[in-house]
Amino acid sequence: MKRGKHARHAKEADVTAMPDAPRELGRDSAEPASPAAEPAGSHGAHAADSAADAALMNPVDVSAALAARRKRSGARVAALVMGALAGIVAVAYLAGAVAFWHWFPPGTTLGPLDVSLKSPDEAARIIDAGASRYTVKVTGGGFSYQADSALIGAQIDAAALVARMHERLNPFAWPMLLAKPHHDMSDLLTASYNASGLSDSVTKAVEAFNEKAQAPVSAQVAYDSATSSFQVRKERFGTALNVDAVLELVDHAIVSMQPVARITEGQLQAPAVSADDERVSSARDEANAMLRADVRVTIDGDEVARVNADKVAAWVSIDDDYQVSLDEDGLRSDMEAAFAPYNTVGATRTYTRPDGRTFTVSGGVYGWSVDSDKAVEDVLAAVREGSVTEVAVGFASKGAQPSVNGGPDWGDRYVDVDLGAQHATFYDGGRVIWESDIVSGEPDGVHYTPTGVWWTNRKASPTTLNGYEGDKKIYSTEVSYWMPFQGNAIGFHDAPWQAAFGGTRYRDGFGSHGCVNLPPAAARDLYAVLQEGDCVVVHG
Structure with a gap:
């Protein structure tokens, strides 16, 4: 057949040409070998068949294929290994979840109770035992108090507590639980206790302590002499304790079963008023x-x-x-x-009368x-x-003159009443302008004539003198001349009923009720010269 013939010829041509392959290809190598030209119609077909045959005859490189085959084989091995490891991890994970469903992870505590790697039943027994033995000590700031288990009577619902612990410690998250060294479940503790009995005991202990403790001091406003101003002094805490705050501290310790409750400033009695108070x-x-x-x-x-x-x-x-x-x-x-x-x-004054005699009067x-x-x-x-x-x-x-060194302040016009001599003298400018014997008050402690320096209050002529003892009137006497110097109760007046004046009559049963009794004529003359405001000096 014609195509087969061409194919065979092409193969033979290739074999014939192989010895010359090393030569450099040039124009000569492109010349046709056959002496006669191919028909025009067959030239294209022959060229295409030659190219295809040439391609089939080229050498093939198999290294890339082998590498791809080896890669596919390694991937299958790796997938098998990873699958095996995943299975192992899954089994281990599930085993851990099962384990921590039945035991609490390491580091699990409830206040002072350690339930690490304990089963729920074991944990419940530990909790019950801890509650029955629980005591609490309150200390700090010089205060010390301890309540034993009998007084506290702590009780815990262990089963409910264990259930709450499991809810928090998810066993399926056991890898994270192991990564954390401590698992404090104290906040889940809710112990109940003998609140009434313990409260009474704590209160008595605090009150006994406070008897000798220092009370707090509120902010104060005090004068500062260095600045000449009032300054605010800040409030100060003492050592006295607040009963309610201590009870709250004890309550918090018991419900979480803490063995020690520390007194801090929060349990001290607070000052009533702080410095920032308006x-x-x-x-x-x-x-x-x-x-x-x-x-x-x-x-x-x-x-x-x-x-x-x-x-x-x-x-x-x-x-x-x-x-x-x-x-x-x-x-x-x-x-x-x-x-x-x-x-x-009322002061004590010493003076010398014109007659040279010196007296002291107050x-x-x-x-x-x-x-x-x-x-x-x-x-x-x-x-x-x-x-x-x-x-x-x-x-x-005002007096008539200043008192110098305790001297007289009444000047040189005054009536001098000498009770010892039972004589009265009116001096004016150093000379006597009036004088008379007198009868003064009876010296019985009730009706005496008062000593001192007095003013002449007023003058009245005539008038009626009324005497009283309390509310009872004991006499009513009309006089012609009345010149009081102690209020309107004690003064000079005429006393026609007196048989004599001077001497010792005042203490012999004839003394007045306190007034200075004068002979009627002497009273008249004194009334004529005495003026309101004139000084009367009465001395013993």
Whole structure:
């Protein structure tokens, strides 16, 4: 056949040409070997068959195929190994899950109880035993208390507790459980106990401790002399315990079966008021406002007292409710001490009469008297307003002259009543303008004539004198001349009923009820020269 013939020829041509293959191909190698040209119609077919035959005759490289075969074989082996390992892991995982379904993982604790690698039943028995032996000690801050198991009477539902532990410790997550060294289940503990009996016991122990403990101190407002101002002092904890807080601490320890409960600041009695309380700062500001006062207290232009911050601070007080008050009594006392040298009323004075005799007298209402009520009111107002000012002090009464070194302040016009001599003398400018024997009050401790320096209060002519003992009138006597010097009760008056005057009649049963009895003529003459406001000096 024609195609077969061409194929054979092509194969033979290839074999014939093989010895020349090494030569460099050029134009000569492209020349046809046959002497006669092929018909035009068969040339294309022959060329295609030659190319196909040439391709079939080329050498084949099998190394890539072998490598692919080896790769496919390794993958199958690896898959088999991985499958085997996965099976082993699955079996181990399931085995672990089964194991930790029946035992708790290592490091599992309930407060002081260790249930590591224990079965639920074993764990329940440990829990029951722990509850029956449980004691708690409360200590800290000098306080120590221990409650034994009999007093506590702790009880735990062990079965329910174990169930809650299993819910938290998922056995299927056992690899993670093993990775964590500790599993504290204390927060699941909910022990019940003899709350009433234990509460009484703890309360008694705390109260006994508090008897000698230091109580807390609330924030205070106190004067600081270094800054001349009131400052806030922070509150301070003491050592006294808060019963309720200690009971709460014990309760927390018992329900979680902690063996020791530590006293901290949280169990101390807290100060009632802290430094940041608005009442504290308000009291401080109110007190400091008064410290701004600076008051010069003067008498006749002379400074007798200076009221400044240090002085005011002694009068300011702040109570437990942080109410600020000014000690008016203290202020008055201090002011009166400053005024004392200027007050002669009632003071002891020594004088020499024109006849050369010297006497000492005290008491009475005559003399210099600072108007302390008005002065104190003015100083109080200035302090409350925090004013810088001067308070000029006046006198409620004035003597005729200043008292120098305890001397007389009544000048040289006065009536001298000498009870010892039973004689009265009116001096004016060093001379006697009137005198008379007298009968004074009976010296029985009730009807005596009071000594002292007095003012003549008024004059009346005539008038009726009424005497009383309590509410009972004991006499009513009309007199022609009445010149009282102690209120309207004791004074000079005519006494026509007296048979004589002077001597010892006043103590021989003829003494008056306290007045100075005069002969009618002497009373008339005294009434003529005595003026309201004249000084009367009565001495023994």
